[in-house]
Amino acid sequence: xxxxxxxxxGLTKRFRKGFRTFTAxxxxxxxxxxxxxxxxxxxxxxxxxxxIGMVLGLIRPSAGRSTVLGGAxxxxxxxxxxxxxxxxxxxxxxxxxxxxxxxxxxxxGLSGADLAGRVATRLExxxxxxxxxxxVSGFSKGMQQRLVLAxxxxxxxxxxxxxxxxxxxxxxxxxxxxxxxxxxxARGATVLLNSHLLAEVEAVADSVxxxxxxxxxxxxxxxxxxxxxxxxxxxxxxxxxxxxxAVSPLVDNLDVGAVPDAHGAYPVAFxxxxxxxxxxxxxxxxDAGGALHALTPQAESLEDAFMRLVGLAQRPxxxxxxxxxxxxxxxxxxxxxGPEGAA
Amino acid sequence: xxxxxxxxxxxxxxxxxxLALLPIGLAALMVLLAFLPEGEPAVVAADAxxxxxxxxxxxxxxxxxxxxxxxxxxxGEVERxxxxxxxxxxxxxxxxxxxxxxxxxGFIAGSFALWAAVLxxxxxxxxxxxxxxxxxxxxxxxxxxAFLYAAIAIAASTRLxxxxxxxxGGLAWFAVTVAGxxxxxxxxxxxxxxxxxxxxxxxIIPSEHLGAWAALxxxxxxxxxxxxxxxxxxxxWLGLAAALFxxxxxx
Numbered sequence: 001x002x003x004x005x006x007x008x009x010g011l012t013k014r015f016r017k018g019f020r021t022f023t024a025x026x027x028x029x030x031x032x033x034x035x036x037x038x039x040x041x042x043x044x045x046x047x048x049x050x051x052i053g054m055v056l057g058l059i060r061p062s063a064g065r066s067t068v069l070g071g072a073x074x075x076x077x078x079x080x081x082x083x084x085x086x087x088x089x090x091x092x093x094x095x096x097x098x099x100x101x102x103x104x105x106x107x108x109g110l111s112g113a114d115l116a117g118r119v120a121t122r123l124e125x126x127x128x129x130x131x132x133x134x135x136v137s138g139f140s141k142g143m144q145q146r147l148v149l150a151x152x153x154x155x156x157x158x159x160x161x162x163x164x165x166x167x168x169x170x171x172x173x174x175x176x177x178x179x180x181x182x183x184x185x186a187r188g189a190t191v192l193l194n195s196h197l198l199a200e201v202e203a204v205a206d207s208v209x210x211x212x213x214x215x216x217x218x219x220x221x222x223x224x225x226x227x228x229x230x231x232x233x234x235x236x237x238x239x240x241x242x243x244x245x246a247v248s249p250l251v252d253n254l255d256v257g258a259v260p261d262a263h264g265a266y267p268v269a270f271x272x273x274x275x276x277x278x279x280x281x282x283x284x285x286x287d288a289g290g291a292l293h294a295l296t297p298q299a300e301s302l303e304d305a306f307m308r309l310v311g312l313a314q315r316p317x318x319x320x321x322x323x324x325x326x327x328x329x330x331x332x333x334x335x336x337x338g339p340e341g342a343a
Numbered sequence: 344x345x346x347x348x349x350x351x352x353x354x355x356x357x358x359x360x361x362l363a364l365l366p367i368g369l370a371a372l373m374v375l376l377a378f379l380p381e382g383e384p385a386v387v388a389a390d391a392x393x394x395x396x397x398x399x400x401x402x403x404x405x406x407x408x409x410x411x412x413x414x415x416x417x418x419g420e421v422e423r424x425x426x427x428x429x430x431x432x433x434x435x436x437x438x439x440x441x442x443x444x445x446x447x448x449g450f451i452a453g454s455f456a457l458w459a460a461v462l463x464x465x466x467x468x469x470x471x472x473x474x475x476x477x478x479x480x481x482x483x484x485x486x487x488x489a490f491l492y493a494a495i496a497i498a499a500s501t502r503l504x505x506x507x508x509x510x511x512g513g514l515a516w517f518a519v520t521v522a523g524x525x526x527x528x529x530x531x532x533x534x535x536x537x538x539x540x541x542x543x544x545x546x547i548i549p550s551e552h553l554g555a556w557a558a559l560x561x562x563x564x565x566x567x568x569x570x571x572x573x574x575x576x577x578x579x580w581l582g583l584a585a586a587l588f589x590x591x592x593x594x
Contacts, residue, residue: 049594056431058593076433084431086594089424092352094359106348107432151428 003070005159005190006032010064013050024050025214037185039201040194042211048194049087052163083152087163091144093137108155122150141168160184161192178204202302212310225305228274231298235265237291246288250281265293345434346442353416353446365408366454370461377465401458402485409451409489410512413496415505416443426593437585444581447493455486484557488550494580501587519548549573
């Protein structure tokens with residue numbers, strides 16, 4: 001069985017600032033299997049870029065060890081099999097796009113027709129073939145990001161490490177990056193993707209690791225990320241204080257809108273501890289005299305799970321337009337009150 | 344191949360940053376000075392020409408060019424963040440330093456070759472073939488001092504921003520110049536520590552020995568053993584640069 005694309009154990013980085021020591025990453029244990037797209041998530045300052053830097057040998061760990069593609073990152077043969085897009089960079093303004101790619105191709109050991117062919121195809125892939133002879137100094141940040149992505153693809157890497165690869169890209173560019181990630185995955189490469197854009201990670205990643213304050217708080221398949229709790233949205237006619245009292249013991253974070261729809265149904269949102277409780281809640285609404293117009297369980301998004309895992313989870317809220325009426329949307333979290341119960 | 348690719352990168356950077364204007368400008372000035380009418384501040388005697396321009400002015404200007412060339416190459420990569428791209432390629436950090444140094448040394452050698460050619464040509468026209476050969480060789484050998492200060496600036500640029508590295512190279516030259524002055528008080532008993540420090544500095548940065556070698560070559564002599572040992576300071580400073588660059592965190 002092939003060694004994991006990335007394996008690290010006890011990886012720790014402490015920075016010294018003056019007389020103080022700051023721990024950016026603490027005891028990180030991570031395993032990225034081969035052939036997957038792996039998302040690295042975390043709020044700002046969680047230690048994602050530092051972790052990537054340690055794995056790639058750019059930052060010396062204070063403790064711990066890591067292997068990449070089954071070997072040490074210090075081995076040039078291992079580094080030849082890696083493509084990397086860093087988070088922050090400013091390309092050499094004195095080089096043309098083609099010169100930049102040729103340089104990095106030569107550093108990968110490419111030469112001759114092979115190098116020329118790869119430079120041409122990668123420039124075309126990122127939409128910069130028409131600008132190949134232009135100095136990078138005239139490129140926008142988004143174009144520079146595309147060029148760095150082309151650089152990362154030059155050697156057909158087995159491991160593609162992308163640190164915020166779309167931060168300067170427009171929606172078209174972001175879509176192209178998603179396509180490139182999928183292409184890399186399709187040819188068997190492993191992709192490590194660090195992005196603040198959770199929807200992007202959700203669109204392409206198989207597995208994620210979530211960091212908070214330099215520590216790993218969760219790692220696994222996205223499919224297993226959702227917790228047992230389930231957010232439910234409903235539309236209920238005839239909402240009353242009695243109905244709220246009947247439902248409240250069965251749910252958490254009950255939130256009732258102020259404005260009924262054309263059929264007199266109020267928007268209601270709540271969380272149940274597990275999906276199996278939804279029928280009981282529906283029965284309680286009907287038994288208490290409510291008219292159940294709609295009941296829609298909401299699958300937990302990556303963003304919801306992320307917020308829950310990093311401890312920033314918020315109560316489920318109704319949409320702004322549903323809560324716009326100042327006369328009295330009521331928060332029914334502890335006993336809940338509907339429009340009729342509003343003071 | 345990686346070394347040559349990095350050296351080429353360094354040369355392109357120096358050329359496109361228009362640093363080549365400095366050696367070309369000095370070469371033009373040399374021609375102008377050589378052909379000013381006699382009696383003006385022009386050079387009138389062969390030995391004065393050799394000494395004043397070939398052995399004194401060119402090395403001084405060469406140090407200036409060398410510090411500018413060496414100070415920005417690595418620091419620029421770090422400041423731009425492109426050092427991350429280089430360091431994740433299959434080339435060692437020492438290889439990155441060596442490739443960049445090779446480019447800087449190539450630029451410096453080219454500058455000195457230009458100056459040597461101009462001075463030798465002017466000497467040939469105004470004086471004699473013997474003078475031309477002497478001044479050409481002496482000028483070319485002056486590149487050794489420039490290599491030394493470029494290596495110092497490269498070492499500084501592994502830890503300092505470009506401006507700091509250039510300043511460090513300039514400071515090194517200034518310190519050695521001051522140390523040379525201090526050595527005149529070698530006999531003074533109350534300055535024994537100061538003189539000792541100056542002597543040590545002149546071994547850490549042995550530009551005087553290398554400069555003397557250049558003058559010696561110009562006069563048709565051979566380098567002394569001490570001067571040959573002093574030559575080792577250049578790879579030593581580059582080795583220090585490689586060690587410093589290898590041990591720093593990037594990103």
